[in-house]
Amino acid sequence: MDVLNYLLGYLGSVIYIISNSCLQSYLTDILIKKINIMSVLKVIEILGNSTESFEDAIQNVINEASKTVNHIKSVYVKDMQVTVVNNKISQYRVATKVTFDIKND
Template sequence: MSVLKVIEILGNSTVSFEDAVQKVIDETSKSVKNIKSVYIENMQVTVANNKIAEYRVNTKVCFGILEN
C-alpha cells in the first residue's frame, strides 16, 4: 500500500511554461522527497508592451509519504 500527499505550488519563469514547472520541481525537491508527479492545474502569462513578460503555473505536486 502507498500513501501519497498532494501540495499546491505556484511557479513562474521569464523563459517558458516548461521552465516554470521545472523550477517548481527544483525548489520543491529541496524540502520534499519522493516526488511522483506534477499536475498543471492552470497556466497564465503576464504581458508587458504586448509581449509575454512572465509564464506562471499553478501546480499540484504529488509525493509518497508511505510505501510498502
C-alpha cells in the same frame, strides 16, 4: 489394526501441516502483494514562474518542491497564465499540484 490407525492418524497430521503451511504461504503472498500496492501519498499546491517558458516554470516548481520533499511522483498543472508587458510575454506562471510519496522505505 492399531498400526493402521496410527498410520492414518500420522498421515492425517502430515496432510494437515502441509495444507496449513500452503495456506499460510498463500495468505502471506497475498498480504505482501497488498502491502506493496499501498502507498501513502501527499499532494501540495505550488505556484511557479519563469521568464523563459511554461516548461521552465514547471521545472522551477519541481526544483523548489525537491528542496523540502522527497519521492516526487507527479506534477499536475491546474492553470497556466502569462503576464504581458508592451505586447510581449514577460512572465510564464503555473499553478500546480505536486504529488509525492511520504512513506517510501
